[in-house]
Amino acid sequence: MSPALPFFGAYFPSWLIFATIGILGSVLVRVVLIHFGLDEGIPFRTLVYIALACLIAFTLAATAIGP
Amino acid sequence: MAKTVTTAHPSDPVAAPPSQWRQVLEDLQPFPGRVGMTWRVALLCALVTGAAMLYEIPEAAISCYLVIFLMKPDAVVNIGTGIGFLLLLPGLVAFLVWIVNLTSGSTMHIMAAIVITSCVLLYLGAATQLGEQGSVAALIIAFVLTLIVQAPFGDAATFALREAWAMAALPMILMVGFNLVLGFSPVGLLRDKLRARLDAAADALETGDSQALRDLLREGNALFEPQALAARLLWLVPRAAAQQIAADVRAGFALMLAVSALPAELDPARRGALANQIRAVHAALGKGEAPPPPPTATRGLPADASPAERTAWDALDVLAGAPEPAVVPAPATPFVAPDALSNPAYIHFALKTTAAAVICFLTYTAIDWQGIHTAMITCYVAALGTTGETVHKLALRITGCLIGAAIGVAAIFWVIPHIDGIGALMALVFCGCLVGAWVSTGPERIAYAGVQVALAFLLTVLQGFGPSVSLDTAQGRIVGILLGNLVMYLIFTRIWPMPVAGEARTHFARALSELARMARLAPDRRANAVGSAALVESLAGKSEEVLRLLPFEPRELRPTPAREAALEGAVSEIEALNRAIWLSPDADLEPTAERLERLAERFAEPIAAAGLQHVDGVLEPAPARTGPAPIDDPFIGQLNRLQGAAG
Numbered sequence: 001m002s003p004a005l006p007f008f009g010a011y012f013p014s015w016l017i018f019a020t021i022g023i024l025g026s027v028l029v030r031v032v033l034i035h036f037g038l039d040e041g042i043p044f045r046t047l048v049y050i051a052l053a054c055l056i057a058f059t060l061a062a063t064a065i066g067p
Numbered sequence: 068m069a070k071t072v073t074t075a076h077p078s079d080p081v082a083a084p085p086s087q088w089r090q091v092l093e094d095l096q097p098f099p100g101r102v103g104m105t106w107r108v109a110l111l112c113a114l115v116t117g118a119a120m121l122y123e124i125p126e127a128a129i130s131c132y133l134v135i136f137l138m139k140p141d142a143v144v145n146i147g148t149g150i151g152f153l154l155l156l157p158g159l160v161a162f163l164v165w166i167v168n169l170t171s172g173s174t175m176h177i178m179a180a181i182v183i184t185s186c187v188l189l190y191l192g193a194a195t196q197l198g199e200q201g202s203v204a205a206l207i208i209a210f211v212l213t214l215i216v217q218a219p220f221g222d223a224a225t226f227a228l229r230e231a232w233a234m235a236a237l238p239m240i241l242m243v244g245f246n247l248v249l250g251f252s253p254v255g256l257l258r259d260k261l262r263a264r265l266d267a268a269a270d271a272l273e274t275g276d277s278q279a280l281r282d283l284l285r286e287g288n289a290l291f292e293p294q295a296l297a298a299r300l301l302w303l304v305p306r307a308a309a310q311q312i313a314a315d316v317r318a319g320f321a322l323m324l325a326v327s328a329l330p331a332e333l334d335p336a337r338r339g340a341l342a343n344q345i346r347a348v349h350a351a352l353g354k355g356e357a358p359p360p361p362p363t364a365t366r367g368l369p370a371d372a373s374p375a376e377r378t379a380w381d382a383l384d385v386l387a388g389a390p391e392p393a394v395v396p397a398p399a400t401p402f403v404a405p406d407a408l409s410n411p412a413y414i415h416f417a418l419k420t421t422a423a424a425v426i427c428f429l430t431y432t433a434i435d436w437q438g439i440h441t442a443m444i445t446c447y448v449a450a451l452g453t454t455g456e457t458v459h460k461l462a463l464r465i466t467g468c469l470i471g472a473a474i475g476v477a478a479i480f481w482v483i484p485h486i487d488g489i490g491a492l493m494a495l496v497f498c499g500c501l502v503g504a505w506v507s508t509g510p511e512r513i514a515y516a517g518v519q520v521a522l523a524f525l526l527t528v529l530q531g532f533g534p535s536v537s538l539d540t541a542q543g544r545i546v547g548i549l550l551g552n553l554v555m556y557l558i559f560t561r562i563w564p565m566p567v568a569g570e571a572r573t574h575f576a577r578a579l580s581e582l583a584r585m586a587r588l589a590p591d592r593r594a595n596a597v598g599s600a601a602l603v604e605s606l607a608g609k610s611e612e613v614l615r616l617l618p619f620e621p622r623e624l625r626p627t628p629a630r631e632a633a634l635e636g637a638v639s640e641i642e643a644l645n646r647a648i649w650l651s652p653d654a655d656l657e658p659t660a661e662r663l664e665r666l667a668e669r670f671a672e673p674i675a676a677a678g679l680q681h682v683d684g685v686l687e688p689a690p691a692r693t694g695p696a697p698i699d700d701p702f703i704g705q706l707n708r709l710q711g712a713a714g
Contacts, residue, residue: 034302046247 003065014065022057026050087618094513099259101508103251104140108504111138111245112521113497115238116529120489122237123532125230128525130238131500135507135521138242142250143297149243156235160228163208167215167224177216181209181428182421185447189417193452194407196400202420206447207231213428213443253294254303257312258352260291264319265349268326272342280327287605288320288598289397314391317597322382324600328375328646337372341379348386360387374650378594395588397581397598412452415563420450423558427551438543445551450559454624455567455616457559460515461552462619467506467519468548472541474499474520475527479536483528492528499524512612566624567616571634572670574610578603578641579667579709586648586656586663593649603645611638637712640705647705662706669713 004011026049033039042048112131119127137148166184170176185205192201211231215224267279295316299309322345329338348358361383368377385391407413427442449460482495503521507514527541585599614635617625626634648656 039302040305050247 014061018057018061018064019053021060022053022055025056026053091513094509095506099263100140100251100256101505104508105501105504107245107249108135108138108508109497109500111238111241112500112504112525113493114245115241116496116525117489117493118237118241120492120532122233124233124237126234127529128522130234131496131525131529132518132522133235133238134242135500135504135518140251140508141253141256141294141297142246143253143294143301145246145250146243149239149246152239153236153243156232159204159207160232163211163228166208166212174216177212178425181212182425184208184212185421185424186417189420189450190413193416194404194413196402202447202450205420206444209424209447210440210444213440252303254298254312257291257294257298257316261315261319262349262352264323265345265352268323269342269345269349271326272329272338272345277327280323284320284323284327284604285608285611287608288316288601289605291316292598311388314385317394318382318385318391320601321594321597322379322386324597324604324646324649325375325379325382328650329379330373330375333373333376337368337376341376344380344383348383358387360384360389374594374652375646378650381594392595393592395592395596395599397596397602398584412565415565416450416452419558419562420446422562423450423551423554426554426558430550430554431547436543438539439547439550441544441547442551442554445548446555449551449555453565453567453570453613453616454559455620456570456613457555458619458621459616461555463513463516464519464548465552467503467516468523468545470516471503471520471523472527472545474502475524476538476541478524478528479538479541483536495528496525499528560621560624564621564624566626567613567620568626568630568634571610571613574606574613575637575641575712576667576671578606578610578645579663579670581606582641582644582648583660583663583667586651586660590652590654593651596649600645600649603641607638607642607645611635614638633712637709640709640712644705644709659706666706666709666713669710 003014005014005017006012029052030039030049033042039045111134115130115134116127118124119130124130137152138145139148166180167177170180185208188201188205188208190201192198192205195201211227214227264283267283271277271280292313295309295313298304298312299306303309304312326341344361351358361380368380404410404413424443424446427446431437431439431442445464449457449464451457451460478495478499486492486495500521503517503519503524506517506520509517523541523544526544527538530537530540581599581603585593585596585603588596614631617631625631648659
């Protein structure tokens, strides 16, 4: 059984929640980088941000639920 | 070097429109970007199939259909569509749950719910900018409700709703991810479009063949402005580059329009200089360099240079980075049509489509053959405003369905018996979808047939959760589409038929009032109203497309050949007027604007009413004005010919 979190009386799979947080976190980082003018200099932007979203999601999942 | 050109005026008829068959062959030719788009759609369909088989989500064919139907070249648009669907789906499911609870399982109540929701959604789709999305929403709700009629209680309904959600959510999630990695960026698409425009303009200058230029002009600019906006808002490129891209979109269109309006007797040397500069910009963009500024030596235009030539050089200046003059924006299309409440056509459309769908549903329920439920889907998907359009779409639907089913049946006989895994099935889906996607990425005239090829193919091949060799689905599908088409044909030609000419007249009316607005601008601002000129061009293109559907109308609806010729003539008159007004240096075009507005009102009236007051206002002189001696209306000839077409 994969870990699940209760919401509104239903059980959501935790990976769904961490994936959402990862994507939102990556978007937030991009907004900050655009503000400082750093976004334009990044090579392979799409891949970098996808990797960042994965990094945030996996780190959070590992810290909150454990390996 | 440019050859001598005898004529290059846009309003000259280029060639007679090709026959329907030649047109189909022409629409199947490759164009830049078509291959790339085709394999992307096919690959995404294969991925959706694989995921649906692995997770045992039913009706993989419908999931793939959503991909083929919704996927556009622009990755940003696709990601937006995907996220929008994902957000809307829970709401739709909640709405269905509410309806099902409200009807408490009674078949009569559910039928009433189908009729009411479908009428309301179809009306909203027709009377607002939602368009076909209204039909699609009506289709989904009606289809799910007809399934619930058969199993109205408890777990069955819950299960059906959950599966329906998964069926739509899976392709959307994959579409978002796929476009993030492999989609076309709007910036790249705009660059390619600009290069295509430059190429067409240079071709028209060098060879006098303006067919490609006409096609690009008639696309208008409204499709590309949002792409430039997305590039800026999402910071896909640095701010300065985004501004240049937005300026390039307008300058590219202005250049095309100016080139198409060059006088035929222009000195070949000056024509050549213009073509060379366009080629230089085209080459620089191809190498990813900044376009070179026009050489100053060629800028010494003589005093008699036509406004078109000046405007073309100005546009080339902007492409090379010169500051863009203040833009005069075209008015935004209102979300709700202005005549939404007064025009009965929208309600007629909603009632006709709902009636057709309910007749189909009752027919297949009465003869107890669920396999042909595509009959009802056909009614929603093929419903269009005018009779000609509907019949044309029906023709595409039948042809596409027969081709797709043939490919699918062939695969069942010769390929599927040798397949035993999901990977091989995905490869088969990829190959079949290549055919459908090739057609569906083409021009709108035939795109719909491609969607049908792919859908019929997928429905025949994808059954259950692995390779399967049953022929029942193919049979039911074809009969269903034929039944739906028959009912639609009868209803749309017998009850409140909408002639094609009426829609063309609406387009003319809009184009003429936009021309009047442009004529009222100060002369030095007219050339900056690229958005308005592009809108008129695209309306002229749309009305020509619409008029080409005339052969699909039943004979009693068609106007007389003389009226048809007059309406076709009106298209080129409007295009010629558009160029003339856009480039006109005259300070005061007020009389022209007034006359244009009266003509727009005349075109907006229903045909019968306009015919009654035939004598009124023909060859009416411009209203006398006080002050200096009245200047003759420079466009009197064109306006009079338009008046004749208005009837």
